[in-house]
Amino acid sequence: MTAGKDGTDSLNSYTPFMLQKWLKDIVIRIFTGEGMPELTGGIRILEEGETPLDSHCLYIGDHELIEKAFSLGRFPGSPIMIISAGSCKAFTEDNVPRQLRLVETSLPVIPLYNRVQESVHRYLEWEKLVRDSFFEDDGLKKILDASLPMFNATLLLCSSWYKTLAASCHPDVNDIYSKEIKEMGHFSHESIQKLSGRETENGGLLVHTELLPPDSENHMIIRRICFKGEIYARLFVILKDKTPDSCISDLTEVLGNYLSEFMYGHHGVDFGGNPELRTFVSDLIEFRLTDKKELDERVGVLNLSITKYYHLIVISVPEDPVIKGVPYNYLINQIKQIFPYSDISTYMGDILVLVPKKSYEAAITFDREAFETLLDKHDAHAAISNYSRFLTSLPTIYHQTKLTLRLGMKMSPDERIYIYEDYSMYHMIEMADKGSQALTFNRNIIYLCHPGLIALMNHDRKTGGNLTEVMYIYLRNERNSALAAKKLFIHRNTMLNKVHRIEEILGETLDDPRLRERLLFSYHVIEYTTKYRNEDVMALRKNTDIRDCRKQS
Structure with missing residues (x-):
């Protein structure tokens, strides 16, 4: 449990619906009010005085003090929740403050406070179990197993294509969808058609959907786990009967947030593997x-x-x-x-x-x-x-x-x-580069190149030509001059003239297969140096310190 304002206990992600269900056996009457209190400021016992009440706190108090607080104008303008010991007879549906969510119970103040704290503790214990599961193998399964007692419903987590990622089935829930998961490990095509329905609204994904599926007597909640606008998992919560439950709806939202955090988190445990x-x-x-x-x-x-x-x-x-x-x-x-x-x-x-x-x-x-x-x-x-x-x-x-x-x-x-x-x-x-550095302490690998390629590069630099590229395209296309010309966007005759000039500079004919291999390899050496190292192979760097070589490579 975390500390809230003034050292009070923080409710974290509790909601009024959860508290109402946990206290249902002692509830006399509920006024829902307008809006939803945030309940992030802690649990407080309502005391005498004129200090305005904090809308972020959950107050527990005697019914007479609650009525008096109202008469003194202590209620804030924003939604607030109060659990009363006894019935506030001064309030009716017509005159209860619109911002007040009031839960009237049959317990005295101190036993009521203890009961609420027990519920709070049980919830926080569940949250701790869920978070502890983040760092365990098979974390998804452990998260659902830890949540089963809190939900008292079947929990199924499926991939975006409805294959089971993890499941925790309640023994009293025997609907057809749970049965499919148990028997096949995924939903059938027919079930997918029934459950998929409308998943978008106004151009955005519907994260939360509730329905009574066809051929089922069990209310179902679907919480979609999304990342960057895409569904990549669905949490199915299947209740024991067809009655909706606002408490379970809120718990589903909390669990969905935890599953999202785990699944697109980086805790070192991949749910898709083992x-x-x-x-x-x-x-x-x-x-x-x-x-x-x-x-x-x-x-x-x-x-x-x-x-x-x-x-x-x-x-x-x-x-x-x-x-x-x-x-x-x-x-x-x-x-x-x-x-x-x-x-x-x-x-x-x-x-x-x-x-x-x-x-x-x-x-x-x-x-x-x-x-x-x-x-x-x-x-x-x-x-x-x-x-x-x-x-x-x-x-x-x-x-x-x-x-x-x-x-x-x-x-x-x-x-x-x-x-x-x-x-x-x-x-x-x-690998040749590293071997060369170890032997010669020189990081320039121009020495791996055929001298003819260096001659072509020097010629291109002096004339602004592209004979080096022409040679490479020509050789890569098995000396097919028409195909090479097409790729260079030049006429075939121009291509043949350039090949003739290349052979003149090389001093050898390109009919020699060993020469062609050496020239292609040499061209790749130039590519490696310019594109990977971002260096000019023609700028010779003799006697480079080997430590500097290793640092830059």
Whole structure:
């Protein structure tokens, strides 16, 4: 319990409807008043005096003192809630102050105060259990289990496509929707059609809906968990009978807020995955899992989607300024819709997706537009590895894919998805670069280039020409002069003249396949230096200190 004003106990997120239900066995009469008191200032016993009452506090007092406080003008103009010991006979529906929510009870003041405090304590204990669950594995399930006694109703949390994320079922609730979840783990298509209904109003999402579904005798509350304008989970609260309950409605709102905080928070627990998978992935990458027998045993326990071959996708997501963290749980939920048969985990701040495929020649297939849209929305980037058959290759595959992310984000910042093969040449160049630095203490890798390419670059700088680019496009298109000319927007004859001039400067013919390989490799060296390092390869830097090399690379 937190301290409120003047050391009183804060009600946190209590609402009048909750208090009215908790005290229903002692309630005589209720005047609802106009507006809803905030109840953030604590619980106070009403005392004699002329001091104005605080609208943020919940007051408990003798009925005569309440009537006297009204006659002295102590009531504020904003909504206020008072629980009375005894009935205030001076008030009727016609003359009760419009701002007053008055709950008349049959208990004396002190027993009434104690009863309210017991209810407050029980609520706060529930809140503590919910928050403690944030930092546990299987946190969603623990949150719902902790909430079951408070709600006394069935609680179902489903993904945006109505698949169960967690459930806590009350034994006395036996409606058809709970039964579907228990038996199938998701709602049927027919049930989805009945429950989805209208989810938007005036261009915005309806967060809270209440209904009596068809073929059901149980009132249902649907609380949608949204993030950045999209539904990514739904909380279903199914009551024991068809009667609406304002207390449960308010509790649902509180629980929905906690679930939202957990699910798009960054507490290190992804609701879409499992702790065993996270440990398994980290043990593999960090070489703590090398024994084949142990590997096979753990794979059997995990029941991975991978049957033969797999690709690794590494997704890098920056911190969201709104929640001051990475919304891992939300993103994993969305990624599962794009890669439904994959295994997803987190490692060192990144999201890792193991995507299975049945044969090595099969291409990895996914909705690229949806994936790019998701990445763009969160300023995230993804790299996709080559396929592998062996999980023991994961450390190598992981580091190659991470390197692809690093190179791609620097060299092609406008793209969102990077394929390892598109950057594998730069990977080799970087390894050659590091080896060269270790041997020569020189960070300039112009020495990896064919002299002919350097001659072409010097010619272009002197003349303002583009022979270096022409050579690359020509070679990339298998020396098809017509196709290369089309890509350069020049006439084929002009293209042939430029190729002739290139061969003159090289002093060799481009018919030599080894020369073509060297020239293409050299061109990639120039790209790596200019796009990744942001350096001019022609500006020679001899005898660079190796410590400075490592700092800049």
